[in-house]
């Protein structure tokens with residue numbers, strides 16, 4: 001059975017929970033408490049030397065990093081969905097996975113973490129970058145339903161979570177009309193699951 005080393009409040013873990021649910025895959029969630037430093041034990045570091053969640057275990061294969069896990073699961077179990085075909089579409093998916101792992105983490109996720117977990121850091125700088133990320137998403141989504149092509153893809157999941165959670169950091173994504181419509185579109189997909197501070201979904 002697939003195992004997800006999982007922290008309930010982690011948006012990066014939530015990206016993986018969402019795709020597992022969209023794909024209808026059964027899995028075991030292994031809770032890893034970040035506050036209790038369970039991601040820094042020798043056993044955990046043997047799986048992920050970076051000491052971060054999520055990690056996915058599937059048939060003896062260990063994959064770390066939410067973007068990498070999304071790509072792996074979509075390739076292995078997606079039946080042609082979630083990863084659009086073609087050279088250009090693949091390149092665009094990678095653009096958004098990289099955006100999710102870089103700008104959105106330093107902007108949207110950081111703005112949230114500074115407030116929610118009372119971390120030290122520059123809240124104004126994180127919010128400014130979060131607003132820039134939402135602006136970029138909003139512009140790109142003008143006239144489009146999904147980030148790449150005409151169907152939802154791993155790019156949408158990777159960017160959705162911290163765009164949806166950034167209100168916890170004091171930036172309201174719903175003031176960006178195209179982003180608001182896209183968030184609602186993701187939340188209406190069959191199999192959508194929420195987490196604390198994201199809509200609950202059906203499951």
Ligand SMILES: N[C@@H](CCC(=O)N[C@@H](CS)C(=O)NCC(=O)O)C(=O)O
Nearest residue numbers: 010011012034052053054065066067
């Ligand atoms: N690029 C990684 C980042 C993972 C990451 O930063 N996870 C956070 C939780 S959302 C974590 O483990 N933080 C604890 C720490 O860095 O000590 C991914 O997308 O999975």
